[in-house]
Each structure stands twice: as C-alpha cells, then as structure tokens.
C-alpha cells in the first residue's frame with residue numbers, strides 16, 4: 001500500500017518507470033498496487049507505456065473452485081519456460097463480501113515456477129468490482145506487456161459474470177472441469193460451456209472421468225464457434241489431464257499453440273485486441289459515471305426531492321430516473 | 332469505499348510440514364479485511380523475498396516450527412539487504428524459545444508470537460503496524 005506522496009520522495013518516477021521496463025519484481029509489484037488502488041500515479045505510468053509495446057498473448061484459465069487451475073498452470077509453464085519465454089501469471093480470487101479481505105492461495109500450487117527468473121506472479125483480489133472482472137486486470141495486462149512478457153496467464157474462478165469477462169479479455173480461453181458424480185453435471189448449467197476455446201477435463205485420474213468425457217464430446221458435436229464476419233471457425237476441443245499422474249499436459253500445450261496459430265492466421269488476434277480496448281473504455285466510462293456523475297446527482301436537491309416523491313407514491317422510480325437523466329445529461 | 336487494502340504475506344520457511352497455525356492466522360487476517368497471500372509449505376528465504384516484492388506486501392509473517400529459526404531468519408534478512416529492502420516489518424511465529432527472542436529482534440524481527448498467542452493479539456498487531 002504505497003501512497004503517491006511517499007513514492008515521490010522515495011522512488012523517483014523515472015526510476016519506477018525504468019524498473020517496470022526492466023521487469024523488476026519490486027517496481028512491477030508497486031505499479032500493480034498503484035493500479036489496484038486507482039492511484040493517479042498509475043495513470044501517469046500507463047500514459048508513458050501506451051503504444052510502445054507488442055501485446056502479450058493472453059491465456060485465460062477458468063473453472064470452478066478447486067478444479068486444479070493453479071496446478072495446471074504450474075505444469076504447463078514449467079516446460080514453456082524452457083523455451084526462454086517471459087511469462088506472467090495473474091491469479092484472481094474473490095474478496096470477502098463481508099470483511100473485504102481475501103485469502104490468495106494460488107501460489108501454494110505454483111511452487112515449480114515461482115523461482116524461475118522469467119516468471120512474475122501476482123495474486124489479485126476482486127476488490128470492489130461488483131460482478132465482472134476487476135478493471136485493474138486490464139491495466140495490469142498493459143503494464144506487463146510493456147515490461148516485455150510474451151505471455152500472460154490469468155486464472156479466475158468461474159462464477160458469475162467474471163468468467164464471461166475473462167473470456168472476452170483472453171485470446172485463448174481454457175475452461176477447466178473435473179469429473180462429477182451423479183447425473184446432474186453442474187458445469188453444464190454454467191455459461192462456461194458456451195465460451196471456452198479449449199476444455200480441460202482435469203483430475204482424469206478420478207472415477208467418473210470417462211462418462212464425463214463422453215458427455216462433453218456429445219455437447220461439442222452440436223456446435224462450433226463461428227465468426228460470421230470472417231467466415232472461419234474454431235471447434236472447441238477437449239483434453240483430458242491429470243497433474244497427479246502427469247498426462248495430458250503436453251497435449252494441452254499443443255492445443256493452446258494450435259489455437260494461437262489459428263488466431264494469428266485468421267487475424268482474430270488483432271481483432272480481439274481491438275475489442276478488449278473497447279471493453280476497457282466502456283469499463284472506465286462506467287466507473288467514472290458511477291463515481292463522478294451518480295455521486296454528484298445524489299448530492300443535489302432534485303434527487304432528494306424525487307426520492308421523497310417515490311416514497312410517497314407520487315411517481316415511479318422509472319419516471320424519477322428518466323427525469324434525473326434528462327436534467328443532468330447533455331450529449 | 333476505498334480501494335486500498337493492506338496486503339500481508341504469510342510464509343512457512345524451512346522443512347517442517349505443519350501449517351495449521353499459519354492458516355488460522357491467515358484466515359483471521361482475511362476476516363479483519365486484509366488481503367493475505369499464502370504460499371504453502373517449505374518456502375526458502377529467497378522465495379519469500381521475491382514473493383513479497385511481486386505481491387507488494389506491507390508485512391511478512393513467517394511461521395517456523397522446525398527449530399531452525401535462527402539460521403533461517405538470518406538468511407531472510409541477508410536477502411533483504413541484497414535487495415535493499417527496508418521498512419518491511421517481519422513477524423515470526425511458531426515454536427520459538429524465549430532465549431532466542433533477543434537474537435531475533437537484534438537481527439531485525441519486529442515481533443515474535445509463540446504458539447498459544449491469542450489470534451486477536453496477532454491481528455491487532457498487524458493492523459497497527461500496517462496502518463497508513
């Protein structure tokens with residue numbers, strides 16, 4: 001928790017910037033905190049980085065709690081790192097709705113890669129974000145790209161809106177499922193099945209894996225993701241893995257590379273990055289409208305008056321909202 | 332609501348295989364509104380320092396039950412020096428004989444909590460130490 005004021009004295013801005021570009025742990029760590037805190041200095045940093053780097057390849061790994069996402073990342077990256085790639089991991093976990101605190105324990109399962117000099121890992125809580133991805137993730141991706149990371153892996157727990165956002169952000173979305181007992185397969189009920197590029201059936205060493213595999217494949221046969229504009233399609237693929245018995249990891253890595261090549265050849269890679277920029281712009285607008293615009297409206301007398309009118313039954317909340325917008329919004 | 336949060340690293344250094352105490356502390360800190368990064372068993376001092384920097388934590392809590400605390404904590408502060416880290420408080424918890432308190436404090440430990448310390452005392456100390 002570093003305030004901009006004390007940063008001014010202790011670390012001069014240029015020093016911070018140089019450290020970021022050299023991918024130093026300390027400066028990157030600090031900068032991400034500034035981003036998470038929406039500190040003004042973070043925007044200064046980003047302004048200096050913008051447009052000066054190649055976008056990193058973003059892989060999203062999502063799935064239910066405990067599916068083995070972190071363990072898979074550890075195994076996947078162990079071999080990738082032998083190719084001298086620089087890889088960053090952002091591991092997102094939910095903040096407690098009650099205390100605002102968080103238990104960020106993904107590093108427990110990433111012991112094989114923590115010491116590697118080309119790896120940077122950051123644990124991130126969702127903080128205030130109500131549904132959806134913490135907007136700080138977008139800026140952190142920019143920061144890490146500018147720091148020269150070739151690849152950024154983002155782990156999120158697949159619940160609610162976050163899973164869909166991460167899929168929009170990531171170039172390649174990997175959805176991790178595990179064998180489930182019974183006929184009611186939970187993962188089929190979630191939106192996750194609709195959005196993944198690659199599906200992983202992890203813990204394939206457990207009973208029930210064979211049955212689950214058949215069911216997922218049946219589902220895949222029904223559809224393939226088509227991009228109408230470009231007249232190309234990618235058929236979601238299933239990989240069975242076990243990090244315990246050590247199989248399927250190579251296959252998963254190959255599928256990811258296959259998808260990457262598909263994105264590059266079809267120009268979807270560039271298209272996705274343009275869409276992400278727009279998505280971020282919308283996020284920022286939403287955040288600013290919420291804090292600046294709604295904050296101000298709530299302090300004005302008309303607002304208080306209208307609120308009373310709703311309570312006393314003279315107008316509906318819909319009418320009040322329309323009136324407030326008409327009065328305050330000039331486009 | 333402010334977006335700023337206190338971040339704390341809870342680490343186990345050394346070869347002992349028990350982390351129940353560390354997890355209980357981590358949980359209590361989480362419930363008091365802190366973001367707790369927990370790294371599991373058997374971290375090395377180098378790993379702890381690197382993690383602390385990447386995660387930009389405000390405080391490190393180290394749990395050691397193996398009896399090797401003198402050597403391990405000394406090594407930790409050696410890495411601090413190499414990386415030019417100042418102003419990052421370190422708490423030590425676990426089985427620490429009182430005879431060693433003075434030594435640990437001399438080399439830089441901010442506070443020692445032996446097993447059996449009420450959790451609330453640890454939480455209070457962390458909160459007051461990291462208060463802005």
Ligand SMILES: Nc1nc2c(ncn2[C@@H]2O[C@H](COP(=O)(O)OP(=O)(O)OP(=O)(O)O)[C@@H](O)[C@H]2O)c(=O)[nH]1
Nearest residue numbers: 064065066067068069070071109202203242243244
């Ligand atoms: N049987 C079996 N267990 C596994 C496998 N992979 C991981 N696990 C175990 O599953 C548990 C959860 O693993 P993690 O990697 O922490 O799972 P995660 O999806 O990252 O969990 P969260 O981040 O808490 O949502 C751990 O106890 C792992 O050891 C596997 O292939 N087979």
Ligand SMILES: [Mg+2]
Nearest residue numbers: 069070106155
């Ligand atoms: Mg995890």
